[in-house]
Structures are given as C-alpha cells and as structure tokens.
Amino acid sequence: MFEAFQVGPFLIWTRVVFLLVGIWMSVEFFLRLARSANLSLQHLRENAWKYLFAFLVGGRLIAILNEYWVYKRELLRLFIVWDGGFSFLGGAIGIALMLWWVTRTYRSTFLQWLDVLLPALTFGLAFSWLGEFAAGHAYGKPTDVFWGVTYDAINVRYTVPIHPVQLYYALFYFILTFVLLVVRKYSGRAGAETLAGIVLASLATFLIESFRGDFSIFVFATKLDFVVLFALFVSLGVFAAVELALSRVGMIVYETVLIAVFGGYLFWRTHVPMATFELRFSQFLAILALLATVVYVLVHRRRYPHL
Numbered sequence: 001m002f003e004a005f006q007v008g009p010f011l012i013w014t015r016v017v018f019l020l021v022g023i024w025m026s027v028e029f030f031l032r033l034a035r036s037a038n039l040s041l042q043h044l045r046e047n048a049w050k051y052l053f054a055f056l057v058g059g060r061l062i063a064i065l066n067e068y069w070v071y072k073r074e075l076l077r078l079f080i081v082w083d084g085g086f087s088f089l090g091g092a093i094g095i096a097l098m099l100w101w102v103t104r105t106y107r108s109t110f111l112q113w114l115d116v117l118l119p120a121l122t123f124g125l126a127f128s129w130l131g132e133f134a135a136g137h138a139y140g141k142p143t144d145v146f147w148g149v150t151y152d153a154i155n156v157r158y159t160v161p162i163h164p165v166q167l168y169y170a171l172f173y174f175i176l177t178f179v180l181l182v183v184r185k186y187s188g189r190a191g192a193e194t195l196a197g198i199v200l201a202s203l204a205t206f207l208i209e210s211f212r213g214d215f216s217i218f219v220f221a222t223k224l225d226f227v228v229l230f231a232l233f234v235s236l237g238v239f240a241a242v243e244l245a246l247s248r249v250g251m252i253v254y255e256t257v258l259i260a261v262f263g264g265y266l267f268w269r270t271h272v273p274m275a276t277f278e279l280r281f282s283q284f285l286a287i288l289a290l291l292a293t294v295v296y297v298l299v300h301r302r303r304y305p306h307l
Helices: 014-036 042-046 048-066 068-073 075-079 088-102 110-135 165-186 192-211 223-245 248-269 281-303
Strands: 004-007 010-013 218-221 277-280
Touching (some): 014 088, 048 068, 048 088, 088 110, 110 192, 223 248
Antiparallel strands (some): 218 277
C-alpha cells in the first residue's frame, strides 16, 4: 500500500495524483478524438466553466453516494471537499449530461459525442482505479490465489490476502480503450464505440464486482424483475421509434398503458413473496446502463440512418 508520500512539508495523496493524471490524459485524448471526428469544439470553449462545474459536482455527488454511510455519520464531511472524495466516473457523467444539454440543437448528435467521450473515459478510469489500489479503496474479498494482496490499513477490514479488484478494473479499462480504438477504426455507423464500450464495461462490472469485499449499497431483485425491466426498455424503445408517427391521442394512450402495466407490476410485487438474490448497486446500474444503451443506439440509428 502506497497511500501517500511527503514532499517537504506537504503530504501528497497517491490517489489524487493518479486521479489528476487520469483527468489530464483523458481530456487530451477526448479533444484529439473529437477533432479526428470533425466535431466542433467551439461550445467547449464557450461553456468551459459549465463543463468544469458539471465535472466537479458529478464527481463529488457520486463519491458521496458510494460512501454514503461515512457521510451519514459525519454530515459536515459533505462540505469538506478536500477530503479526496471524488469519483472520476461521476465527473464523466456530469460532462455527458452537460454535453447532452449544450449540443441538443447542434448538427452533431449526442451519440456522436458519446463515441469520442467513452474511449477517453475508459482511459481515465484505468488511472483512477490505480489510485484506488494505492489508497486501499474498493478492495476485494479474501482469496487464496497467489496474486492476492494484503493491506495494513484501518479502512480495509481484512488482514488476509484479498483480490486486487482495483487492478482487475485498471487492466480491463486499458484493454477496453484499445478495443474501442479498433472499433472506431472499422465502424461505419455512429454508436459503435458507445455500444461496444457500454456492453463490455457492463458485463465486466457485473463480473468483477462479485470479487468486491468492501461495503456497498445492495439491491434485492428477482428473476422476474429483470424480465419486466427488459420489457420496459424494449417498450420505451418502441415508443421512441414510433413517436413521430403517433398522434397526440395515440401518445397519451401508449404512455397510459406503459404506466398502468409497469406501475401495476410494482404494486403487485410488494404483495407477492418471491425468492430474491443480492446484487451490489453497481451491478444493478450496469444492467440498467446496458439496456438503456442498446435501446438508445438502436433508436438513434433508426432516426438517423445516414449517421
């Protein structure tokens, strides 16, 4: 463990160093990819402070959510922004939301921006996870494998060798960045990088999270929940695809049926006992991201067949 090092009177947190390197490298990568895709960077210059604000707020909010039990015990820590609590992924989500808002009236679509944002994100996440490894955050379960690591830190509840989950993630995201560049080279349609990246990242997250040993928010779900969730995203995709062809009355009827069917399921589910299994919240979010991305890319390609 190499959590911090001292330079003169200053204590430098290794996690913060990796985070800053990841931000710098991913920003450079993002700008180069955007230029190569002939996307205008004018709005980035005009709204630079808005993008910075979205990055900082998104990163802080996700970090607080990831360790909500810590901030719940010490509410004043919500305002101590120099405690190192920051999520690179949360910051990227903030940037993505701002991109969607700013570029909604531009000739280039949001999906085209996602195609250049995603490889930059995966590259930065690799450095972020190396920082998590140095800090002993997001650690794994006990293991007997020869590459298990042992932490001597108060924030790690195991004193035996554990899975270096952070290194699994870092290696995966470095490889995924290379894969996305290959996809980018040979793809002919918008959304190829986004679809490949989210699908692979969601599957990897679902797998690697099973080796995590730290505290988390847990979700209890049934197999039927996922069937209904899949049906919900399919129906939303169908609605988005035929929205322009529906009359106002047709749209109201379609929306009413969706709300009635899925709202009725939520009500029925609370009154019928069913066998459940436990998922980490990040695994549940990975499933949602996978379904939402597939629907979004398919609908986008239907609307913009020339892209």
